[in-house]
Amino acid sequence: xERRKYLQIPxxxxxxxxxxxxxxxxxxxxxxxxxxxxxxxxxxxxxxVFRTNNDxxxxxxxxxxxxxxxxxxxxxxGDTIVVACHGLFSERLALIAxxxxxxxxxxxxxxxxxxxxxxxEEVLKQDVDKNIKAVCLPQNETTSxxxxxxxxxxxxxxESGHPALLIVDxxxxxxxxxxxTDTWGVDVAITASQKGFMLPPGLSMISISERAWKxxxxxxxxxxxxxxxxxxxxxxxxxxxxxxxxxxLFGLKESLDILEEEGIENVWNRHALMAQATRNAAKAMGLxxxxxxxxxxxxxxxxxMPEGVVFKEFSNIxxxxxxxxxxxxxxxxxxxxxxxxxxxxxxxxxxxxxxGAIEMSLFELGYKVELGTASKAVSETFFKYLI
Amino acid sequence: xERRKYLQIPxxxxxxxxxxxxxxxxxxxxxxxxxxxxxxxxxxxxxxVFRTNNDxxxxxxxxxxxxxxxxxxxxxxGDTIVVACHGLFSERLALIAxxxxxxxxxxxxxxxxxxxxxxxEEVLKQDVDKNIKAVCLPQNETTSxxxxxxxxxxxxxxESGHPALLIVDxxxxxxxxxxxTDTWGVDVAITASQKGFMLPPGLSMISISERAWKxxxxxxxxxxxxxxxxxxxxxxxxxxxxxxxxxxLFGLKESLDILEEEGIENVWNRHALMAQATRNAAKAMGLxxxxxxxxxxxxxxxxxMPEGVVFKEFSNIxxxxxxxxxxxxxxxxxxxxxxxxxxxxxxxxxxxxxxGAIEMSLFELGYKVELGTASKAVSETFFKYLI
Numbered sequence: 001x002e003r004r005k006y007l008q009i010p011x012x013x014x015x016x017x018x019x020x021x022x023x024x025x026x027x028x029x030x031x032x033x034x035x036x037x038x039x040x041x042x043x044x045x046x047x048x049v050f051r052t053n054n055d056x057x058x059x060x061x062x063x064x065x066x067x068x069x070x071x072x073x074x075x076x077x078g079d080t081i082v083v084a085c086h087g088l089f090s091e092r093l094a095l096i097a098x099x100x101x102x103x104x105x106x107x108x109x110x111x112x113x114x115x116x117x118x119x120x121e122e123v124l125k126q127d128v129d130k131n132i133k134a135v136c137l138p139q140n141e142t143t144s145x146x147x148x149x150x151x152x153x154x155x156x157x158x159e160s161g162h163p164a165l166l167i168v169d170x171x172x173x174x175x176x177x178x179x180x181t182d183t184w185g186v187d188v189a190i191t192a193s194q195k196g197f198m199l200p201p202g203l204s205m206i207s208i209s210e211r212a213w214k215x216x217x218x219x220x221x222x223x224x225x226x227x228x229x230x231x232x233x234x235x236x237x238x239x240x241x242x243x244x245x246x247x248x249l250f251g252l253k254e255s256l257d258i259l260e261e262e263g264i265e266n267v268w269n270r271h272a273l274m275a276q277a278t279r280n281a282a283k284a285m286g287l288x289x290x291x292x293x294x295x296x297x298x299x300x301x302x303x304x305m306p307e308g309v310v311f312k313e314f315s316n317i318x319x320x321x322x323x324x325x326x327x328x329x330x331x332x333x334x335x336x337x338x339x340x341x342x343x344x345x346x347x348x349x350x351x352x353x354x355x356g357a358i359e360m361s362l363f364e365l366g367y368k369v370e371l372g373t374a375s376k377a378v379s380e381t382f383f384k385y386l387i
Numbered sequence: 388x389e390r391r392k393y394l395q396i397p398x399x400x401x402x403x404x405x406x407x408x409x410x411x412x413x414x415x416x417x418x419x420x421x422x423x424x425x426x427x428x429x430x431x432x433x434x435x436v437f438r439t440n441n442d443x444x445x446x447x448x449x450x451x452x453x454x455x456x457x458x459x460x461x462x463x464x465g466d467t468i469v470v471a472c473h474g475l476f477s478e479r480l481a482l483i484a485x486x487x488x489x490x491x492x493x494x495x496x497x498x499x500x501x502x503x504x505x506x507x508e509e510v511l512k513q514d515v516d517k518n519i520k521a522v523c524l525p526q527n528e529t530t531s532x533x534x535x536x537x538x539x540x541x542x543x544x545x546e547s548g549h550p551a552l553l554i555v556d557x558x559x560x561x562x563x564x565x566x567x568t569d570t571w572g573v574d575v576a577i578t579a580s581q582k583g584f585m586l587p588p589g590l591s592m593i594s595i596s597e598r599a600w601k602x603x604x605x606x607x608x609x610x611x612x613x614x615x616x617x618x619x620x621x622x623x624x625x626x627x628x629x630x631x632x633x634x635x636l637f638g639l640k641e642s643l644d645i646l647e648e649e650g651i652e653n654v655w656n657r658h659a660l661m662a663q664a665t666r667n668a669a670k671a672m673g674l675x676x677x678x679x680x681x682x683x684x685x686x687x688x689x690x691x692m693p694e695g696v697v698f699k700e701f702s703n704i705x706x707x708x709x710x711x712x713x714x715x716x717x718x719x720x721x722x723x724x725x726x727x728x729x730x731x732x733x734x735x736x737x738x739x740x741x742x743g744a745i746e747m748s749l750f751e752l753g754y755k756v757e758l759g760t761a762s763k764a765v766s767e768t769f770f771k772y773l774i
Contacts, residue, residue, distance in 0.1 A: 005413055012414040012633065020411040023634060026392055027399045027587060029712045060449045060589050061612070064629040068612045096611045194630060200414060202447050202589040202632035222608070224483045225448070225455045242451040243581060245589035246399065247410060247634075325416045 013344035036238035045256030063192030066204030077101030087143030145302030284377035423625035432643030439568035450579030453591030464488030474530030532689030
């Protein structure tokens with residue numbers, strides 16, 4: 001018998017039925033008026049979610065493609081940028097930059113630790129010649145389930161008087177965590193369709209400030225597909241320069257409607273509450289969180305595998321018996337942690353069910369926990385905030 | 388009342404219901420066994436359509452992204468390649484190459500004329516030092532509705548003894564026109580999801596020969612997202628290096644099943660017959676084909692707008708009264724031609740209906756044609772070949 005599935009990896013996320021049905025709509029001409037209206041609606045809706053008046057560009061690509069686009073449009077070989085490195089995805093940005101001959105000053109932290117505003121401040125202070133062109137970091141590192149405080153970092157960068165741009169990877173945080181592109185002074189924010197927007201993968205979306213546009217004028221890196229100026233020019237005609245992933249735009253329009261109906265602040269609050277319930281349940285079961293206290297992500301919770309429980313056996317039971325798929329640890333964290341995605345379409349009973357399934361699976365593998373512990377903690381969290 | 392829609396632009400094409408329904412399937416973990424099986428099935432199916440034992444790579448991108456990937460993986464700044472230039476898409480490849488500092492020897496032809504094997508032979512013969520790294524051209528130029536004879540070109544290149552690779556843009560021809568990657572000696576063939584595969588846009592697919600892999604070892608152009616070697620390595624684990632457009636792979640699996648059930652030779656023959664019927668109907672109505680005789684494309688028919696009929700008025704009637712969307716002329720051909728896409732899911736009654744709608748729309752705008760002319764020509768074509 002078919003049953004409800006819980007895709008609780010840190011993205012792609014569960015796609016709501018309202019969006020799923022839009023994906024099977026017949027295609028339209030991407031050079032016609034219907035598409036132009038669709039694109040305009042999407043861009044206007046995205047500006048509300050990014051909280052920006054900056055330009056929004058789109059690419060048929062994964063989120064990693066969006067990261068690459070920022071490097072090749074803004075910099076030249078020999079330029080220097082600061083890159084926070086504390087997980088697979090933040091380190092990927094440094095890797096991309098180096099491939100293109102851009103020098104990176106890495107703020108290397110243990111995976112699981114956040115990047116602090118003072119660390120950025122210190123690096124910029126040492127750059128007396130103001131050579132650093134940009135500071136790049138993720139709002140949310142899905143590798144380890146930590147979030148960086150972009151508001152504080154933006155504030156300190158403004159106060160420093162250093163001209164470096166602030167480039168933020170918001171792939172796994174936009175439309176989930178509070179984010180204020182304009183107020184926080186974020187020059188380039190890069191996201192993708194398969195996380196907070198609750199869509200299949202294949203579309204990256206990027207906001208670009210006036211200051212960032214100036215840098216594109218100086219960039220000497222070769223580019224064609226990722227060329228921001230070409231995309232902006234074509235988007236002024238409400239089109240994209242090459243064949244766009246129309247189906248994802250159908251879904252994006254629906255996603256933006258859903259977010260608008262709930263209200264973006266309510267979306268943020270919901271994510272915070274679901275994350276709190278997840279963490280409380282984990283702790284109540286005697287599990288330990290991987291992320292630095294105070295910086296735990298509200299979109300993904302990373303938990304140490306308890307001693308004696310093998311991740312693969314655990315995740316097999318979770319999937320085969322309960323239909324729940326969680327993420328494991330990446331690279332050096334493989335087998336050491338489990339990661340629960342709770343972003344996008346995530347609500348009370350999802351957390352209740354998923355944490356219950358985790359409890360039962362651990363119990364089955366011999367982990368000592370009183371049955372009902374997770375659901376008690378989840379319920380208590382909800383009642384504390386909801387009533 | 389909702390009615391049947393005819394998206395007869397030269398791609399994206401009409402998506403069959405069997406594929407549409409797969410697009411709204413809930414997502415799966417792209418790092419789990421279900422995905423691995425899906426990817427393996429897709430790659431095996433694609434090899435049958437490409438008619439190759441070469442490696443097949445995939446990118447979350449439009450077809451143009453696939454073109455860029457070939458340039459940045461195979462060449463270095465200062466390398467020289469031959470590029471056929473006889474339409475927007477073939478000229479785009481030259482543009483991309485030049486952006487990356489690759490020199491291009493252009494075989495420039497009037498839009499609407501095909502590139503002949505002897506022209507390629509001549510250019511290679513003049514290259515006594517054998518500096519030319521590759522010959523690049525499209526099998527099908529959708530700008531003008533012409534097809535190049537890749538079989539002859541591949542043959543002449545082999546016979547010439549020149550080591551240049553043969554790179555073919557099969558975006559608007561694969562799974563429509565006969566194509567034999569291995570037999571014809573095609574080193575790199577690039578296609579995308581939204582044409583013969585009858586899927587939404589957002590996935591590019593590329594076959595790469597052993598000779599081409601050797602060239603990737605010498606390439607000095609910077610790359611990360613498009614890096615063939617990184618993609619091949621990850622595909623050996625039945626995964627893709629970054630988040631793949633899973634939904635399109637659901638659809639691709641279904642598309643490959645559909646093509647397999649019909650048989651690829653039957654698919655080719657069907658396209659040839661539908662194209663023949665389209666051309667016969669156009670000619671019977673007194674219209675003139677744009678493409679060089681003998682090289683008319685079997686996936687898109689370009690027709691001169693008859694004197695006194697304005698394309699925009701014509702296409703408006705066609706769309707609003709009959710639900711048929713056709714393409715117009717691009718750039719310098721704007722207003723001068725109309726382009727009818729007949730690729731992918733195209734069958735007898737589609738051609739019958741579409742050509743009938745074109746006839747009625749032209750008639751309404753004062754064009755002199757006896758009503759029923761198109762359908763008579765379409766029917767006669769079918770009966771000639773079918774009975």
